[in-house]
Amino acid sequence: xxxxxxxFAISIYAVQSxxxxxxxxKESLEDPKNLLSSWYFNNNTEGFICRFTGVECxxxxxxxxxxxxxxxxxxxxxxxxxxxxxxxxxxxxxxxNHLTGHxxxxxxxxxxxxxxxxxxxxxxxxxxxxxxxxxxxINVLRLDNNQLTGQIPPELPQLGRLKEFSVANNRxxxxxxxxxxxxxxxxxxxxxxxxxxxxxxxxxxxLELCGGxxxxxxxxxxHNDLFFSGFSLGLPVxxxxxxxLMFFCLPGSNMGSFLLIINKIKGMKYHLIPRxxxxxxxxxxxxxxxxxxxxx
Numbered sequence: 557x558x559x560x561x562x563x564f565a566i567s568i569y570a571v572q573s574x575x576x577x578x579x580x581x582k583e584s585l586e587d588p589k590n591l592l593s594s595w596y597f598n599n600n601t602e603g604f605i606c607r608f609t610g611v612e613c614x615x616x617x618x619x620x621x622x623x624x625x626x627x628x629x630x631x632x633x634x635x636x637x638x639x640x641x642x643x644x645x646x647x648x649x650x651x652x653n654h655l656t657g658h659x660x661x662x663x664x665x666x667x668x669x670x671x672x673x674x675x676x677x678x679x680x681x682x683x684x685x686x687x688x689x690x691x692x693x694i695n696v697l698r699l700d701n702n703q704l705t706g707q708i709p710p711e712l713p714q715l716g717r718l719k720e721f722s723v724a725n726n727r728x729x730x731x732x733x734x735x736x737x738x739x740x741x742x743x744x745x746x747x748x749x750x751x752x753x754x755x756x757x758x759x760x761x762x763l764e765l766c767g768g769x770x771x772x773x774x775x776x777x778x779h780n781d782l783f784f785s786g787f788s789l790g791l792p793v794x795x796x797x798x799x800x801l802m803f804f805c806l807p808g809s810n811m812g813s814f815l816l817i818i819n820k821i822k823g824m825k826y827h828l829i830p831r832x833x834x835x836x837x838x839x840x841x842x843x844x845x846x847x848x849x850x851x852x
Contacts, residue, residue, distance in 0.1 A: 580638025664690035732768030
């Protein structure tokens with residue numbers, strides 16, 4: 557009996573939580589077209605929220621929200637955090653609206669069971685939060701046509717169920733991570749699967765994305781030049797400072813010993829030329845002398 561009562565209490569709480577979820581969404585978003593007018597909460601009938609525009613429930617007579625589809629409704633505001641109260645939510649489509657602000661940094665806590673998340677064609681900005689890699693059930697993730705910046709989180713390959721992904725037309729940069737959905741298919745066909753679902757078009761028209769299906773990232777061609785330039789500049793400077801340190805700091809140092817060290821360094825310069833080079837010079841001179849004698 558206690559178990560039945562406990563289950564009933566949990567069910568009542570879940571239903572009320574989903575009602576609060578939708579109420580919070582309506583309160584947090586501007587609706588200039590008044591397309592959410594059917595979201596009227598003065599009703600105690602079981603499953604009444606399932607008749608709201610854009611709301612799909614697991615069962616028509618049970619107030620447990622499965623999907624929220626509010627695409628192209630002219631809605632304004634930031635991402636509605638109140639969605640976390642829809643405890644059984646698996647699909648969210650807020651595409652083609654006027655959403656602004658950042659994707660929540662704790663998006664995986666807000667939408668723990670989501671399999672389809674479409675935030676494309678909005679005005680979202682800021683980075684893609686690394687926690688998005690914790691959406692363990694996600695199959696479709698669309699963030700294209702926004703103003704997102706920074707890098708694609710390197711943790712993204714953790715999304716092993718991901719089949720459709722797009723961040724095209726943003727302001728992203730850096731290395732594109734290799735997604736692991738390919739590894740769930742046969743070794744023979746996995747590249748075809750990758751190309752089919754996550755092609756270069758999914759990353760198109762960003763600032764400086766590279767790698768993955770895009771051209772490889774460029775290595776800094778000036779790296780070696782900068783290294784050797786710094787080395788050639790730093791070596792004489794460090795040598796001079798070392799000599800000065802020895803002269804002024806070592807006990808018993810005097811000008812005579814300092815000059816003696818300098819003379820030794822000068823004498824060593826001839827040993828810096830490899831012996832093989834000297835022998836080559838000698839052979840060349842000998843060859844030239846023989847040519848002259850033969851011509852005479």
